[in-house]
Amino acid sequence: MPLRERRLNFGDKWNYAPAPEDSKNYAIAPQHELFIGGKLVKPKSGKYFPSINPATEEKLTEIAAANEKDVDSAVKSARRAYEKVWSKMPGRERGKYLYRIARIIQEKSRELAVLETMDGGKTIKESRDVDLPLVAAHFFYYAGWADKLKYAFPGKNPQPLGVAGQIIPWNFPLLMAAWKIAPALACGNTVVLKPAETTSLTAMRLAQIFQEAELPEGVVNIVTGAAETGAALVNHPDINKLAFTGSTEVGKRIAQVVAGTKKKLTLELGGKAANILFEDAPIDQAIEGVIAGIYFNQGHVCCAGSRLFVQEGIYSTVIKKLRDRIQTLRVGNPLDKNTDIGAINSKPQLQKIRELVQSGVDEGAQLTQSSCSLPSKGYWFPPTFLTGVTHSHRVANEEIFGPVLSVMTFRTPEEAFERANNIPYGLSAGVWTDKGSKIFKMVNKLRAGVVWANTYNKFDPTSPFGGYKESGFGREGGLQGLAAYCKLD
Ligand code: NAP
Ligand code: MG
Numbered sequence: 001m002p003l004r005e006r007r008l009n010f011g012d013k014w015n016y017a018p019a020p021e022d023s024k025n026y027a028i029a030p031q032h033e034l035f036i037g038g039k040l041v042k043p044k045s046g047k048y049f050p051s052i053n054p055a056t057e058e059k060l061t062e063i064a065a066a067n068e069k070d071v072d073s074a075v076k077s078a079r080r081a082y083e084k085v086w087s088k089m090p091g092r093e094r095g096k097y098l099y100r101i102a103r104i105i106q107e108k109s110r111e112l113a114v115l116e117t118m119d120g121g122k123t124i125k126e127s128r129d130v131d132l133p134l135v136a137a138h139f140f141y142y143a144g145w146a147d148k149l150k151y152a153f154p155g156k157n158p159q160p161l162g163v164a165g166q167i168i169p170w171n172f173p174l175l176m177a178a179w180k181i182a183p184a185l186a187c188g189n190t191v192v193l194k195p196a197e198t199t200s201l202t203a204m205r206l207a208q209i210f211q212e213a214e215l216p217e218g219v220v221n222i223v224t225g226a227a228e229t230g231a232a233l234v235n236h237p238d239i240n241k242l243a244f245t246g247s248t249e250v251g252k253r254i255a256q257v258v259a260g261t262k263k264k265l266t267l268e269l270g271g272k273a274a275n276i277l278f279e280d281a282p283i284d285q286a287i288e289g290v291i292a293g294i295y296f297n298q299g300h301v302c303c304a305g306s307r308l309f310v311q312e313g314i315y316s317t318v319i320k321k322l323r324d325r326i327q328t329l330r331v332g333n334p335l336d337k338n339t340d341i342g343a344i345n346s347k348p349q350l351q352k353i354r355e356l357v358q359s360g361v362d363e364g365a366q367l368t369q370s371s372c373s374l375p376s377k378g379y380w381f382p383p384t385f386l387t388g389v390t391h392s393h394r395v396a397n398e399e400i401f402g403p404v405l406s407v408m409t410f411r412t413p414e415e416a417f418e419r420a421n422n423i424p425y426g427l428s429a430g431v432w433t434d435k436g437s438k439i440f441k442m443v444n445k446l447r448a449g450v451v452w453a454n455t456y457n458k459f460d461p462t463s464p465f466g467g468y469k470e471s472g473f474g475r476e477g478g479l480q481g482l483a484a485y486c487k488l489d
Contacts, residue, residue, distance in 0.1 A: 016338040026111050031062045035207035037077040038217025044069045054121035055343035055378040063200045066223035071232040074221035078163040078190040081218030087160050087188045095146030100213040102139035119201040121343030123334045126297050135178040141461035142182035158486040160188030162240030165233040169246045170196035171300040179476045180243050187485040191220045198346050200224040248470045266474025266484050270399040271427030274420035275305035279313045281432035287321045293456035295383045299403040303428035308407045326370045326383040344379040353381050353402030360386045360395035417445040426468030430456045
């Protein structure tokens with residue numbers, strides 16, 4: 001009997017019992033201040049904004065809104081720390097702090113995972129098993145380089161750049177902070193970090209961890225706030241390096257502001273990855289990879305495999321399997337260990353997903369959605385795929401940043417890479433085939449910073465990540481990520 005019929009016959013017996021992490025184990029202070037000069041300080045404007053849990057719409061806490069003056073005092077504090085302490089400290093000493101931070105993160109990883117899930121809506125499965133281990137791994141990895149910089153770049157004399165302004169998005173709040181802070185500190189730079197407005201909670205926990213690790217004051221400063229806070233950081237004259245992860249639209253604006261200044265810039269921007277599925281691929285394994293690549297983490301992943309190119313001969317089999325599989329994905333309480341798809345990060349993001357999916361339908365694509373029930377409160381979108389998508393459709397070109405897959409077909413490898421590349425983005429791609437030669441051919445032709453073969457969304461701190469074209473420039477992770485924070489003369 002097919003799986004779905006059995007599910008129907010057995011009714012609720014196929015569902016797991018609820019297994020939520022207890023959110024009450026971890027106290028959240030009602031108000032969060034700025035982290036400047038090693039201390040928690042009130043914002044000069046006296047203004048705070050709410051941070052909510054997108055799965056329940058409950059207010060979790062109030063976050064300080066930093067204005068230009070707060071940003072200025074954070075940059076001054078970073079400059080002082082750079083000149084007096086951090087750039088003068090031997091690498092082996094800087095490394096000790098980074099190891100200490102990594103170990104404290106590991107000790108507190110359960111608490112950090114729960115808070116990340118409550119603040120951002122991502123599943124505990126994702127924050128506990130993916131985000132937090134990678135956060136600690138990045139600090140460990142770059143701690144190891146702190147006293148070996150001259151071996152990292154033979155024949156060069158790597159020197160720090162100075163004060164780094166770092167702006168991050170809401171989809172991987174702690175992980176993006178780790179990607180940026182760890183290499184900057186390892187090289188002897190100091191930092192002013194601006195988290196995303198909807199996900200500042202864990203960044204402020206990170207501030208407590210820096211205090212606990214006795215990181216010298218001012219080495220990392222955290223200014224919370226919305227776009228204006230980020231803009232104040234971008235415009236500040238005493239920043240030597242800007243690292244931005246976020247949308248292509250804002251990235252382009254930042255590039256214009258920074259042009260003509262001496263600020264060094266790296267941009268990690270949007271993506272619209274192609275997952276290419278050949279007839280000779282192990283289909284069930286590939287379907288699981290495609291599902292994980294777009295639906296887990298609610299599709300809130302810049303490198304999400306949001307375009308699926310299926311070779312014509314297996315199209316109907318793949319569609320049938322996809323339809324069955326999305327029906328079994330569990331959508332709901334992100335704190336439940338069995339949940340596959342959590343809450344959409346914010347109301348505006350949910351509206352954006354709805355609008356783009358509607359545009360796909362209006363332009364002639366066919367919609368397939370799971371019939372799962374959605375919680376009555378919070379922001380939710382069911383796992384969805386669109387067939388009959390053509391290249392001219394908006395859903396084939398624009399980043400949806402939600403659990404929505406656009407499915408298209410191809411006949412030959414040439415057609416696959418030409419269509420995959422025919423887009424302004426170039427962040428990541430996936431290839432599924434049994435033939436190693438085909439993998440090499442595709443990898444060489446795909447204009448994407450990362451290409452996964454017979455797997456998807458796998459990360460490691462030793463491996464560089466970044467884009468081509470409108471997906472940005474510069475690399476994070478690995479030696480390349482270290483080079484982005486050094487003068488290499
Ligand atoms: P976003 O609107 O560009 O925001 C990113 C960050 O920039 C946030 O902290 C934001 O603050 C701040 N910001 C907004 N306007 C600014 C301005 N004019 N000047 C300076 N800072 C400004 O992006 P998002 O919608 O939050 O994040 C999703 C995007 O990030 C997607 O496009 C995704 O592909 C991309 N992303 C890329 C990577 C990568 O590695 N390539 C990784 C993750 C995400 P507020 O949030 O407070 O407005
Ligand atoms: Mg929140």
